[in-house]
Amino acid sequence: MLKWGLRLLSWLLLYAGTYALFQPLLVVLDIIPFLGPYISSGAGWVVGLAVFLVTAMLATLVISIAFLLYHPLVGLTYLACACLSVQESQEPRVV
Numbered sequence: 001m002l003k004w005g006l007r008l009l010s011w012l013l014l015y016a017g018t019y020a021l022f023q024p025l026l027v028v029l030d031i032i033p034f035l036g037p038y039i040s041s042g043a044g045w046v047v048g049l050a051v052f053l054v055t056a057m058l059a060t061l062v063i064s065i066a067f068l069l070y071h072p073l074v075g076l077t078y079l080a081c082a083c084l085s086v087q088e089s090q091e092p093r094v095v
Helices: 002-030 035-070 072-090
Strands: none
Touching: 002 035, 002 072
């Protein structure tokens, strides 16, 4: 139980730290007179969603590297999934 609690705590801290990187952008948007709070609120939701996706990719990468040390076969599988998720998020496919 402690192990899963620490994993959840580390994921939440990774999310909070990544969100804190984008907080100055939201503050700058909030300074705009009259429309600033509305724009900042909408941008906050967009930034929150983007940070969630980035956190999921980074957490998968960290977990796969840790598994690579202790369980190489499982770690390689996780690492392949992490690399594919990062690669797929880089460029959209043109059909």
